[in-house]
Amino acid sequence: MPARVIEDPLAVEFTFSDASRFTLPLSHLPCPELVTEMAAALAAQAHPNGGIDSPSTARHYRTALGQLARFLDRTGFSGGAAELTRARLVEFWLGTRPTWERLSRALLRTLDAQTGVLRPEVRDYLPGQALQRARRHRKKPHEPYSDGEWTRLRDCCTEITRTALAGHRAAVIAGQAGQDPALDGWSEGNLLWLLLHRGPVSQPAAAGYAGCTSWKAGKLGGVTGAARALFPTVEVALAYRLLLGMTTGIVPDGLDELDLTDIEWAGDSTVLLDYIKGRSGPESLTLPKPAVAVLRRWLEHSALLRQFAPEPERSKLWLSYFSGAGDTPVLAPSFHRLTVQRWVRQHQLASDDGKPLRIHKHRIRTTFENRRDKSRWTGRTTIDPNHTAQVEGDNYLSRLTPAQQDALDAVIEDAQADLVRKARTPLVLTSDDIQAAAAALPEQVAGLELTETVIAELVGGQRDVFTGACGDQLAGLHGPAGQPCPARPWVCLLCPLAVFAPRHAANLLRLKAFFAREFRQMPAAQFMAVFGRYADRLDQDILPRFSPAVLAAAASQVSDRDDELPLRPEETTA
DSSP, rough: OEEEEEETTTTTEOOOOOOOOOEOOOOTTTOHHHHHHHHHHHHTTTTSSOOOOOSHHHHHHHHHHHHHHHHHHHHTOOSOOOGOOHHHHHHHHHHSSSHHHHHHHHHHEEEEEEHHOOOOHHHHTTTTSSSOOOOOOOOOOOOOOOOOHHHHHHHHHHHHHHHHHHHHHHHHHHHHHOOHHHHHOOOOHHHHHHHHHHHHHOHHHHHHHHOOHHHHHHHHOOHHHHHHHSSSSSSHHHHHHHHHHHHHHHOHHHHOOOOOGGGGEEEEOOOOEEEEETTTTEEEEOOOOHHHHHHHHHHHHHHHTTTTTTTTGGBBBBOOOGGGTTOEEEEOOOOOOOHHHHHHHHHOOBOOOSBOOOOOOOHHHHHHHHHOOOOOOOSSSSSSTOOOOHHHHHSSSHHHHHHHHHHHHHHHHHHHHHHHHSSOOOOOOSOOOOHHHHHHHHHTOOOOOOHHHHHHHHHHTTOSSSSSSSSTTTTSSOOTTOOOOOOOOOGGGTTTTEEEEEHHHHHHHHHHHHHHHHHHHHHHHHHIIIHHHHHHHHIIIIGGGGGGHHHHHOOOOOOOOOOGSOOGGGGGGO
C-alpha cells in the first residue's frame, strides 16, 4: 500500500517510491469530520495513483487541506464533505492562492470519486476552470554567482566545517579522557564524557545526574557549549549541505531528502549517490573527489550524534543538535529561508554589491553547471538528459561572462570550419602514373594553397603516412599547431589534407578489415559512434574510385591481422 490512514491520532502514513516512509499528522486541523474524510483522499493521491511521492509534496497537500478547514471553521462550518456548497467553496478559492485552490480541488475530486458524497452542484463545478490564475513560470534564467561570490561562499563553508570538525575531534578525545561525573565530580572533561556516553541532554538533566545544582553546572561549563562542540549544529550542517551542493550540482530537493541508504561506497574513494529528483524521479550520480571528501567529513562529524537520534530521523543524512528543541534536541533540520538568511548574517557573507549574499540553492546548481569543466565533453547536446536543449539554454547556458562568450564563439567557429573540411570530397589519385597524377592534383587541392614542391612530394611518396599522403603534418588540425599530427590512422579518412593513391590501397584494405573485426566485437551503436563515419567514407567515397585490378592486387597483401596496422595495445581486436 503506498499510503494508509491512521485514525488515532489522525494521520496518513506514506510509503514513497524510494521505499522511505513518512507520516503526515492531521489531528491538529479544525473541522475533524471533513478532515477525516479528506484523509482518505489524501492517501489516494500517493504515488503511483497520484502525485505525492515526497514529504514536501505531502506537506503541500496538507497545507491546502488546512487552509480549507480553517476557512470553513471561521465561517462556523462543522459538518462533512456532503454539506459543502458551491458558494462556500468559491468564496474560499477566490481568497486563496492558486496552488491551494488546485490542490484542494484535486482532493475533493478524489474524495468524490471514492465515495460520491459531494452534492451535484459541487461535483459538476470541480472540473471547471480555476478561479485563481496560476502564476507564470519563471522566465528569467537563474544568474550564476560571480567568481568572487562563489569563492567567498565556498571558503566560508570550508572554514566552518574544518573548524567544527577539528573541535569535534578535540572534544571526543577530551571526553574519552574524562570520568563519570556521578563518581568523579563535575568538570568540563567529565561533562564531555557524559555527553559522549549518553548523548545530548539538557542542563538540568546533566546536573541531576552529576548530583550538583543546575547553577553550578552552568558556571563550571554549560552543557549547551559542550554539546555544540561535540555535535554538529544546524549552522554547521547547513555549511556541509551547501558544500555538497557546490561540488555535485544535485537538485536542492534531492540533497535535502537524502538518507544513508542512498550512499553506496565502491571502494575507499568512489561513491554512488542515489537521490530523488522531484520532476523526473530516481537519479544517481558518481560523486567527484571533492564531493566525496565533503561527504566523508560529514559522516564522521555526525556519526556520534546519529547514535542518539530517534527513528526515523537516524537514517536521515542531515542531522543536527538544537538546544531549543526540549527533550528531543536531535533533529533532521529543514534549511528554511529564514535559517539561511540568519546564517548569512552571522558569517557576514556579502555579494559583489556589498549587500548580504542571497543564497538560492537553484543558483548554486546553475553556477555548478556554468563552471563545469567541458574538457571531457562527449558530444551530448544537453547537460542533464531530462532537460531539452531549450530548457538548458534558457536556464543554465545563457548567462555567460564576456570571456566565456568569446571562448564559445571560438568553439563554434572551429566546429563550422571542421564541418566544411569534412564535407569536401576525398582526394583520390586513380593512376600510378606520376605525371598524370601531378597534372590532376592542382585542380583538386586548389583550396588548400599547396605549392608545386608539396604537390610533387605528395605524388612521389615523400609525405606518405600509413593511410595516405599528408599535405601538412604540422597543420594542427588534430593536435597542437607546429607539432606532428597525433591522429590515429583512420582519422586520415576524413582529413582534408589526406591524398589517397593506388600505392595506399593495401593499407586501406587492412583498415577495412580492422573495421570488420571491431564491428564483430562491439555493439552496433558503439561501433557507429567510434568508427562509423570513417568506415562509411572508406567504403563509399575512397575504395570505389580505385580500379578492380588495383584492389585485387592489394587484397592479396592483406592477411586480416592486427599486426598489419600501427595499433596501440588497447586498440587490438585479438
